Amino acid sequence: MVEILLNGQKYEARAGETILEVAQRMGIDIPTLCHHPSVKPTGSCRVCLVEFSVRGGSKKLTSSCTYVVEPNMSVETHSERVLKHRRTVLELLQARVPDSPELKKMAKENDVRLDPRFPVMKEDCILCGLCVRVCDEVVGAKAIELNDRGTKLTVGGPFMESPEDCIGCGACVYVCPVNCIKMEQTAETRKIVKWDRELPMRKCETCGYPFMPNFQVLRFKKWADMPGEFFKVCPDCRK
Amino acid sequence: MDFTAVDKIIEGYHGDKTAILAILQDIQVVYNYLPREAMMRVVEKMGVSQTQVSSLATFFHAFSLKPRGKNIVTVCMGTACHVRGAPRVLDEIERQMGVKNQETTADGQFTVETVNCVGACALGPLVMVNGNYHGNIATSEVSEVLDQYRKPAGQA
Numbered sequence: 152m153v154e155i156l157l158n159g160q161k162y163e164a165r166a167g168e169t170i171l172e173v174a175q176r177m178g179i180d181i182p183t184l185c186h187h188p189s190v191k192p193t194g195s196c197r198v199c200l201v202e203f204s205v206r207g208g209s210k211k212l213t214s215s216c217t218y219v220v221e222p223n224m225s226v227e228t229h230s231e232r233v234l235k236h237r238r239t240v241l242e243l244l245q246a247r248v249p250d251s252p253e254l255k256k257m258a259k260e261n262d263v264r265l266d267p268r269f270p271v272m273k274e275d276c277i278l279c280g281l282c283v284r285v286c287d288e289v290v291g292a293k294a295i296e297l298n299d300r301g302t303k304l305t306v307g308g309p310f311m312e313s314p315e316d317c318i319g320c321g322a323c324v325y326v327c328p329v330n331c332i333k334m335e336q337t338a339e340t341r342k343i344v345k346w347d348r349e350l351p352m353r354k355c356e357t358c359g360y361p362f363m364p365n366f367q368v369l370r371f372k373k374w375a376d377m378p379g380e381f382f383k384v385c386p387d388c389r390k
Numbered sequence: 391m392d393f394t395a396v397d398k399i400i401e402g403y404h405g406d407k408t409a410i411l412a413i414l415q416d417i418q419v420v421y422n423y424l425p426r427e428a429m430m431r432v433v434e435k436m437g438v439s440q441t442q443v444s445s446l447a448t449f450f451h452a453f454s455l456k457p458r459g460k461n462i463v464t465v466c467m468g469t470a471c472h473v474r475g476a477p478r479v480l481d482e483i484e485r486q487m488g489v490k491n492q493e494t495t496a497d498g499q500f501t502v503e504t505v506n507c508v509g510a511c512a513l514g515p516l517v518m519v520n521g522n523y524h525g526n527i528a529t530s531e532v533s534e535v536l537d538q539y540r541k542p543a544g545q546a
Binding site: 283287293294295296297298299300308309310311314315316 | 449
């Protein structure tokens with residue numbers, strides 16, 4: 152157990168826990184975008200910034216999702232300095248992605264100024280990399296990646312082409328904090344629009360519902376060594 | 391594409407998946423760039439994902455995904471070289487080669503590139519050709535240096 156001061160209150164944190172994890176457990180609201188409990192944190196969106204000091208030392212800003220608690224630590228999650236920097240981060244993100252309802256809501260909640268000081272880029276993605284981590288760590292498909300770096304950074308399939316290893320599971324669609332990855336599904340195909348990946352669907356042999364892409368079945372068989380019959384009917388008819 | 395050279399490089403690393411970067415570097419030494427087929431061979435033989443190879447190959451500026459010339463002319467654009475006239479040297483090289491930065495001459499002899507410091511600031515402005523340093527270079531000396539790397543007339 153590690154005892155820490157969180158906004159002046161004493162809390163018992165578990166060793167190895169991050170500041171964000173403790174705060175969330177204690178009901179302190181720290182905004183996040185690129186964080187998801189199922190994947191390792193990378194601290195790329197920077198909105199979960201907090202201020203901390205150890206043993207009364209100098210106060211530093213850090214991303215709470217990546218910083219593991221240490222003894223004699225005092226953390227401020229909503230100090231003036233934290234709020235100021237969080238506003239700047241959100242202002243920059245909004246300048247990059249001006250039309251996201253999720254970002255607009257977060258900006259409003261954090262009193263971000265409405266007249267942007269930065270050039271507006273009209274992008275739809277904040278390049279947080281959460282979709283990449285989920286595809287790698289949770290799904291295991293490793294289909295998408297962050298390409299290049301710095302101002303040229305993009306997200307997508309290998310060599311900036313449509314990802315051949317994408318199984319069309321839609322996990323990236325689900326986790327994207329700004330909802331910029333869209334999925335279009337018909338009775339015949341499923342398309343992940345952002346990756347330009349279109350896959351024919353498999354229909355349930357019992358009820359006829361198109362329940363998963365054929366390619367996903369192929370990959371599941373390869374990964375899990377499942378019998379082919381298992382994927383002939385949809386999960387609802389399998390019972 | 392003949393994979394003999396690529397396979398030999400891959401075998402040299404005994405399946406060590408942390409050696410992908412080193413493998414790509416070795417491949418670039420052979421081809422002067424990273425051919426897509428060679429990278430796909432690495433994916434296949436090493437059992438890594440396409441994304442792993444691609445993210446490394448696109449992240450590092452030292453890798454080229456486009457075919458490059460036989461000779462790589464790298465103009466240092468670091469601060470020290472910059473203030474000592476590196477932009478003029480680059481202009482002169484581009485003019486003599488008839489290509490822009492990041493481009494390859496039509497005969498496939500030279501590729502012009504820039505780099506943001508080679509760590510030899512005392513020698514600025516500096517041009518590196520195939521890893522050979524040409525320091526304190528003046529625009530008037532550019533043609534002389536490049537001639538050293540041109541194929542002698544009459545030789546294939």
